[in-house]
Amino acid sequence: MNGKKSVQEAFNETTYRIVGHGNRDVQVLKEAFEAVENNTASDIYGTGKVIEAFQSEMAKLLGKETAVFFPSGTMAQQIALRIWCDEKGLKTVAYHPLCHLEIHEQDGLKELHHIEPVLLADKDRLITLDDVLQMKEDIACLLLELPQREIGGQLPEYKELEAISAHCRAHGIKLHLDGARLLETLPYYGKTAAEICALFDSVYISLYKGIGGIAGAILAGSEDFTKPSKIWKRRHGGDLISLYPYIISSDYYFRQRVNKMQQYYEGAKELAALVNQCHAVTTLPNEPVSNMFHMHFQMSRERIEPILSSVYEATGIGLSAAIRPTGEHTSYCEISIGDKYADIPKEEVKGFILLLDKLMRESSSEQRSK
Amino acid sequence: MNGKKSVQEAFNETTYRIVGHGNRDVQVLKEAFEAVENNTASDIYGTGKVIEAFQSEMAKLLGKETAVFFPSGTMAQQIALRIWCDEKGLKTVAYHPLCHLEIHEQDGLKELHHIEPVLLADKDRLITLDDVLQMKEDIACLLLELPQREIGGQLPEYKELEAISAHCRAHGIKLHLDGARLLETLPYYGKTAAEICALFDSVYISLYKGIGGIAGAILAGSEDFTKPSKIWKRRHGGDLISLYPYIISSDYYFRQRVNKMQQYYEGAKELAALVNQCHAVTTLPNEPVSNMFHMHFQMSRERIEPILSSVYEATGIGLSAAIRPTGEHTSYCEISIGDKYADIPKEEVKGFILLLDKLMRESSSEQRSK
Incomplete structure (x- = not known):
């Protein structure tokens, strides 16, 4: 002492x-692979049973048509915003000043995609419906992070979330969920993941936070959205010949911890x-x-x-x-x-x-x- | 029959x-991890013994000051070209018409980095010194692929390579090596990897071709070059919290197959x-x-x-x-x-x-x- x-x-x-x-440590990987048959085939560039089965399971969990496995959330979220910007022909989005894309990604969104963010709300509080209503800029997409990690993991009331979603839908603004820790919010909201995701056009979840996998992320949405996301994944260099070390461990720890x-x-x-x-x-x-x-x-x-x-x-x-x-x-x-x-x-x-x-x-x- | x-x-x-x-299949991973201690710590966002030791070993192999582990060659090579273009303030490079970046990456180089390639040589033959001499465009970087995969893995004579390298150096053109299969060319050239890499300013090698790892790539060069490459790796979404599933297996199969x-x-x-x-x-x-x-x-x-x-x-x-x-x-x-x-x-x-x-x-x- x-x-x-x-x-x-x-x-x-x-x-x-x-x-x-x-x-x-390496035990995390070894435990996940212990019961996996040696002759289980690798995924190959985004195809194959091991990746397709997990993507289907995640799509179902999140109540979306399709889901795509990404090596990282950084890659998945930049791509999500890029797709919505391209669709609207407008390279402006809005998010919280302490959004992961703003403070942890070396400005990839700006440097690679030339997308400019509007920073909504003060750093030390959540984005509210009022912030969205008072925003002067035209935007292609609003990103909400649930829970807002950098301020201790705060959450808006569910009614506020519904109101923001309704506003965005009425005004042609896509709503993207940074749900790195989405599953961790379900007990508080008393909702299913699919119920919350229904408020959003696209959703990202992390597989190594509450789930505790090795690395990896899921990006989910309609087929129209995930199809181009695979092309962008290739462009980013994320369409690896084999992602199974992350997929199989994500699947294993998901089953172990989702409940x-x-x-x-x-x-x-x-x-x-x-x-x-x-x-x-x-x-x-x-x-x-x-x-x-x-x-x-x-x-x-x-x-x-x-x-x-x-x-x-x-x-x-x-x-x-x-x-x-x-x-x-x-x-x-x-x-x-x-x-x-x-x-x-x-x-x-x-x-x-x-x-x-x-x-x-x-x-x-x-x-x-x- | x-x-x-x-x-x-x-x-x-x-x-x-x-x-x-x-x-x-999964056996490839299991074999590589069999003798690895359970308490071997993960790399964390590009730091830690497991990644740093392997990067040092690869830098030594390639005779370069530093090396960086990337999840994919697609990511590593776009970033290499981007760095050389930024350094020169010129967004033009040259490579073979059947270069990986031209035909297998969904135009990531153009879509993400806005770099325009000059296509040197005919599709069915290697780039020669003459092609480089006759090139009218000013370029920041020339990429050579050894061996040129899409035409059966052909190689230029070593003297031709030396002459191209000397020309590039004399004319302020950076020379980048797509060495996905570089180690596989060493018996023919009768050279070490470091000797060949000395002709180039930056080098990429793959860890799942001749080496037979699960996935992954190395990008090597001077400290001035690899330092910004780590920033771009973060921007691309390739700076994963844990890359050890690829690093440990690359290291294992490298030792097994390099000779x-x-x-x-x-x-x-x-x-x-x-x-x-x-x-x-x-x-x-x-x-x-x-x-x-x-x-x-x-x-x-x-x-x-x-x-x-x-x-x-x-x-x-x-x-x-x-x-x-x-x-x-x-x-x-x-x-x-x-x-x-x-x-x-x-x-x-x-x-x-x-x-x-x-x-x-x-x-x-x-x-x-x-």
Whole structure:
């Protein structure tokens, strides 16, 4: 409990993990392939049973005519927006200022597709119907992310979503769903994936977030939409001769986890309630609406990291190794509940929180007495 | 021997295969991962030991400062050309009319990067120094493919290659190597990969041709070149959270096969000599210069396919299931020698050729007597 280890080192040595499904290592692949027959044929450039069967299953899940497997969501979503822009002959779309395409893709949408985004809403809140109504620009497509990851995984009320969808339909605006974590929102909404996707013209879901596959994404919509998406997939260099390492593992972990989203959601709510009892920590949202939330510390990264290291070492429980500054005296980390949380005895979780609270109080009084 | 089976069905049922390394099935992945420790950590978005170690090994092999692993050659090569075009501020490149970028990528280079190619040489022959000298257009980059796959895997003489390289260097034209099958050319040239790559500014090699991995490609060059290539990889959606299924299998099969290129080359020469003794069949090139060649039939696809089916059924040896028409009365197939050819007793190969010769002669006399 000397806190000399880095937060990453201390995290790596813990027995229990609050977040995720476990380490991203080769075991993830080996387990998925264990029961697969050796003579199972590879997909070949987007064709073959292994890819077609999974695509059909995903289309059914999402209530869309067709679905296409992509190596990444980055590729799938740029392509979705490009298709809608080409259809309307207008290279403008709208999305949230903290949209994945805006902050994590090296401007691929602009550099490769020359599509200009209108940034709707303030960074720290969700897009509302009002934002859409007040938008002056003509756009081909509006992208909504459910849940909005970069603000802790917040969700609009379902009625708001329906109203935005109705507006877009009435005004010839295509609505695209960044549903990287869509399945994780179903317990809160109390809806099926297909019911939510019916509000959207095109949908992307990730296969390595709540599902916990190795990599990969699904893009779904009507046949008119997915057909050109395969041509763009080839153009992007994503139409690989063999995608089965990702498809077979996605299929395996999908079956294993699709019905555990309620459990992850309950875990997130339980943990957030405990966290909010801690000194100088709050969660965003206050009560989670999916399996994720952000923990905001009223302390700089430099001050919170050694405290977390100490708590990890003392309890054998790891929370997160990625603490990010939000200001000079504030920082946060992202929490996503998966399989691992349920492995920890409840008393141990409470012990973790009590110790975190104690060390943060001590640190704050030290700070005040300086 | 009734020839009622399709050529694909007959091929699938053969015991021996003249071409390739074996079926593209899940066994390929399982074998590669068998000896890999379960706790081997995934690469994460292009970082981590598993990707960095392999990239270093490939950079060394190719004699370049750095190398980057890409999910596909399609992605790697478009990006290479884009970087050279951006550097020169000129969106024109030159390549062969049957270049992969021109005929197999749905015009990604044009649609995503707005780069216009000058098509050098006639379709049925290699690019020569004269073609480069006579080119009127100013270009940022010349792409050469070694061997030129779509014309049977032909190679320029090494002196010609050196002369083209010297010209490009003297005239500020970057030279890019489409070396999808580069390792397969080394026995003919009697050079190391690094010696050949020294003539080029950037190099791509494939990891699932002669090497026989699952998918993947390497792009190599100076640090100034590979650094922006990683940004473009992210833009294309190729910077996956985990590429290790492809990297680990590439590494495994690279070690297994890098020293077998001479064997494959000798196999191709031996087989081509036999094939050229057959009635109404010739190979391109006449004597192979790598592990590959094309077999050209003086018969339509409709006539040759049942003959091949019969030979496959009678001998238990499969040659190819993909026969493509070249004209009304002519057709061809591509032959690439890998591990499988050495499994076939020589007498059986000769029996295969004798039967093929016999059935083709019979078919020709039937045709004449009609």
